[in-house]
Amino acid sequence: MSGELAKLLSDLKEPEALAFVEKALGDGVDPVELLGDAKEGMNIVGQRFADSDYFIPDLVFSGEILKGIVAILEPHLKSDKGEEAKRLGKVIIGTVAGDIHDIGKDLVTFMLDVSGFEVFDLGIDVPVQKFVDAIKETGSKVVGLSGFLTLAFDSMKETVDAIKEAGLRDDVKIMIGGGQMDEQVKDFAGADAYGKDAMEAVKLAQGWIGG
Amino acid sequence: MEKKWEEMSSDEKQEAQFQKLLAPKDPEGNDLKFQSPEADANYKASINRIKDAIQLKKTPDSVPVTILPSMFPYINAGMTVEEAMYDYDKCTSAFKKFILEFKPDMNIGASAPGPGKFYEILDYKLYAWPGHGVAPEHSYQCKEGEYMTADEYDLLMTDPSFYFRNFYLPRVFGALEGFTMLPPLTGILEMYGVAFNFIPYALPPVQATFKALFEAGAEALKWAMAMGGSDIELKSLGFPNILGGFTKAPFDVIGDTLRGTKGIMLDMYRQPDKLLKAMEALVPIMIGMGIGASQQTGNPLIFMPLHKGADGFLSDEQFKKFYWPTFKQVILGLIEGGCIPFPALEGSWGSRLKIIQDIPKGKTVWMVDQSDMAKVKETLGKNACLIGNVPSSMLKLGTPDEVKDYCKKLIDTVGKGGGFIMGNGAFFDEAKPENIKAMVDFTKEYGIDK
Structure with missing residues (x-):
């Protein structure tokens, strides 16, 4: 059965x-x-x-x-509490400020979720401060920045800079992905890694958090 | 001309299209007056270069170069995207500055920003644009949704125009709500009963919709006049725009704008036969859309932005079953109609190359984004001209030397023997001007007789 x-x-x-x-x-x-x-x-x-x-x-x-x-x-189901399987770790995901694309971000969220991570999806066009606040509130060790357009290059850099200024940069690993992103954008933004698809995002999170 | 258009082979039609481009006319139908003998010579040299690159019969005198930007010309001119969308003179003057600064062999005109006021009049909901969901300095972006529900395939297939007017359009244009009240035009048959068909036109919501249409039409015409004027001016300065219009692969019509990504993927499982039939029904419509636009503009290139066929979205088996057959039919139909299909392989298409290489030789030109150009050349490139693929990240973040190195590699591996046009891989908003300049100037210098 x-x-x-x-x-x-x-x-x-x-x-x-x-x-x-x-x-x-x-x-x-x-x-x-x-x-x-x-x-x-x-x-x-x-x-x-x-x-x-x-x-x-x-x-x-x-x-x-x-x-x-x-x-x-x-x-x-009597209550949805208690049953919740143990999660591997927390990951914050969002499409950076100015960019409203969500297909890629949603896939990454989905794959992280089925792979056992607790995902905090901040949505699209996420202001930099919201990422900073989410790191403080959740204690997530991994942040995923999604973006489709060239404008997202700057938004990603600004987001990483804001995390740095808040004194949280050493507490988190930051991965980027989507549309026109690549290693060069990763270096420019000051992120830790670029992943070309949802599976790479999972592998990166597993490498950083375990699982 | 001895032969009528309808009697020509697709080879003859394509040749006639290029001959027409080589003898440009002004809006009155007279021979276009170039602003200088150099402009005349440059224009014709560019057209011949592109023609040779596309036809794959001989190597062009030099590797042609194009720039296919999204909002770059306007941002580079120091204006916001909002200004470019709402002030047509500003838009065209920025585009002129862009063309005169970089001097590409081919351009696609100043129409990318589109008429902001027009979208406002119709209350367009499919996109967010400056002042309407995105910041003034940012590009418009699509708001994908399920604008067609899962149970509407039969409606769509039975009468696509009726479906679009009465269901799809009112969902994406707030001002077209009145369309929901109109009966099908095919009910107008006999004296008896004919008047019933016209009653809805007396109703206030329908009249409000028509009023919005008149206004939107006037705005679109105003914008089109500015675009047309810009094209003619740039042509007379020696810079051709040979873009004739656009159409789409049927899978993307349904997957991008009607059902959305999630919707079409569920349909692949829950109602695959309906999805396949609906795509078949869209084939002649998409062919007609391209040919119609080409006849209107007089230009042969029909742009096809390709989305959901990229690597990763579908398996190769799903691609072969759902994406390729109707996409190929549209390509063949456009060629038959004398057009030059211009698909853009957005993202990476490495695993599809062996499938999509099966097309008539020398009849298409493909914009390549992140696929490995050497592999594209070995497959698709045997039958088709390739444009690309300088990365957006390099154009914005790299140095002119990096760009030159990249272009050199492209010319050495992909440009040799023709069939290649240097260009960026994806539409871009931001870049360092010196990097664009490096791409163009290096190609013009190094690309001679390659």
């Missing part, structure tokens, strides 16, 4: 996975166990993405199937 849902979800069988959950609940299976199975399925999806067996559409679709499963399970 156990593992069946993980397999259906990771094989992206949406109707079958949802029907399985409905039936299992009817048969008296513990919803917490089902949720655990679903999360195991998401780990497999993440692994397949890392291995280039899965691509972004597969990732997006798996997220939707999970949403459907959680919607069925939610009324049956």
Whole structure:
């Protein structure tokens, strides 16, 4: 029984996975166990993405199937506290000031999340101070700056500078990614690393935080 | 001309397009008066250089060079993007300064900022622009959303124009709300009943929409006159704009603007057949859009910004099934219609190169962003002219020497034997002017007879 849902979800069988959950609940299976199975399925999806067996559409679709499963399970879960799996560490993500692109940022958030990190997504067009405040509030050790346009080069530099001025630079590792970013922009901004896709963001975070 | 346009082969059509470019006319239809014999000679030399690079029949006398900026000309002239969008004279004079300063063989005109007031009149919601969601000094940016819902494919396919007018347009233009009340035009058939079709035009919301359309049309015309005047002036100074218009790959039409990235990706699983059929339905529409624009402007290049086909978005299998077939049909249709498709491989396309190289030789030109140029040359480059791929990061953060080194490598590996136009890899807002200058001047010097 156990593992069946993980397999259906990771094989992206949406109707079958949802029907399985409905039936299992009817048969008296513990919803917490089902949720655990679903999360195991998401780990497999993440692994397949890392291995280039899965691509972004597969990732997006798996997220939707999970949403459907959680919607069925939610009324049956006593409380959402306590169950929350232990997280590897905290990561702050945001698209820098002036830039409103979110597709790449959302994918990185998603991949970090399924890889076990607690992600604080600050959204788009994020003012530098908001990054600084978020580091103070969450104690995150990793910050990811996303940007699509050339204007983001300066915003990234300003964000890193603000973190430096707040005396927090040595407490965090900063990674950048998106559109026209590369190693040269990383050096200009004073970040620690550039990642070309969502998987590299995960690898960087794992290298810095562990996991 | 002995042969009628319709009777020409695609080779003959392309040749006729270049001959037309080589004998430019003024707006009255007379031969364009160049401002000097040098301007005349430079203009024709540039066109011939580009023609040779595109046709792949002979090596151009020198590697042609182009600059394809987004907001750089305006920011470089010291104005905000907002000023460039709202003051058409400022916009065109900044563009003229940009062209005279860098002297590229080919340009795409001053139309990138677009008419700010026009977007305001129609309450355009698909983009944020200066004063409307982004700062005055920043470029406009797309606000992707699910503007077409998952259950609307049948509506779209049954009558795309009706769908666009009554559903899509009112969702992205606040001022076009009145369109939702209009019946399909195809209901107008016989004397009996014909008048019923026109009743909605008496309703205040519909009339408000039409009033906005009249105003928007007037603004668009005012802007187009400024753009046209700028093109003619720059042409007479020896600098051709050969961009004819734009169209898109059907997957991007649905993935960028209708369903959005997430929407189309879910459709690939939940309703793949509908998605495939809808893209088929869009093929003739996208071909017609390119050919129509080309006929209107008289220029052959049809720009196609490519997005969701890039590496990483789809697997190669998904690309072959969902992206490539209808994209290829649009390319072939444009060529058949005498256009030169000008797709931009935004991002990296390394894993797609072997697939997309399967196109007619000497009929297209591709802007290359982050793909490995040597690999692009070995594949796609066997059949197509390549533009690129000096990185935006280098143009803004690098030094002129770095840019020259990069350009030298490009000319040595990709430029040899023709089929190459030097240029930037992605549209850019900011750069060091000395880096742009290095790219152009070095290419003109080093690119002779390569």
